[in-house]
Amino acid sequence: MANLIKVGMADYKVGRSPSTLISYGLGSCIGVSLYDPQTKIGGLLHIMLPDSTQARASDNPAKFADTGIPLMLNDVLALGASKSRLVAKLAGGAQMFAFANATDIMRVGSRNAEAVKQILKRNGIKILAEDTGGNYGRTVQIDLNNGVYKVKTIDRGEKEI
């Protein structure tokens, strides 16, 4: 039985095959995975917000896209992954409730997705796939044996990206 490692909200975990990293119930949050197919080393990060510089105070860099991604990147590299082989996948970033006059905070899902993509690009990491947006929650997992990233939903079934 492969090892299932839970990743909480505003948290990240790194590991190697045969582990699977899983994060439950993402709404506007985003699950970002990094994976090196050769060494089968990877990580999963569950961010809540795009930008730590707009936040008043936080002791938790894993909460933000701009501080969380570099943190996870360092850890997968330290485990022995190669930066040039790393690929990223992301899912989440929904807007759970539709309001006519949606404030910025309501649209945080799409801002999260934008920020994640920008930061990955800035770090020179290729984005292989994404499943973002919509108005529904997602549970995401990455199998470090093969890099398959699964997205589970309640009404829209399950898919691999």
Next chain:
Amino acid sequence: MIDEYNLSPMQLDALKEIGNIGAGNSATALSQIINKKIDMNVPKVAFVPIEDVPDLVGGPDVIVVGIFLRVYGKAPSNILFLMPEKSAFYLVDTLMGRPQGTTKTLDFMDQSALMEIGNILSGAYLNAFFNFTHISMLPSIPALAMDMAGAILNVVLVQLGQMGDQAMVIETEFLTEDEGLSGHFFLVPDPGSLGTLIKAVGVE
């Protein structure tokens, strides 16, 4: 200046009392609508690490129905009424006068009925609040989603996440006597609103 992250026991008690009165009023309203006795627990008023909030309702992947209202006024807040999907079906069957067990999914009318319940409960809650604090709080129209608890809670948590790593939640649990309906009522004040509420009840 009130340090919202470091409240005295008396200030916490005051918040608990406000929550108690508000939730008591809501429970009474709900009880009258469905004509069943409703028990509620003493509200939990606590700072919870943001990532632990979904555990209060059974974990981030539990399927729940959430009714969300934004509260405007001097102490802006969010209200979230969460119930397990089974409870939502029970409530809809009761409201629509159908035999229990009829509803298996929520159609447009069912959703509308549940949102109306959200409206009534929030109104009752905020009314009691007003009588106590004299701070008028106006709820938005409700929005409804049926999904994973973690995903629904995201909506209130991101806002708090911008300010700190802790969430102040005033949470009450409801249960009908036949245990058909259970739910969690959350009042989550925006950062800054807690101080306003505490000042209003005079326990600075």
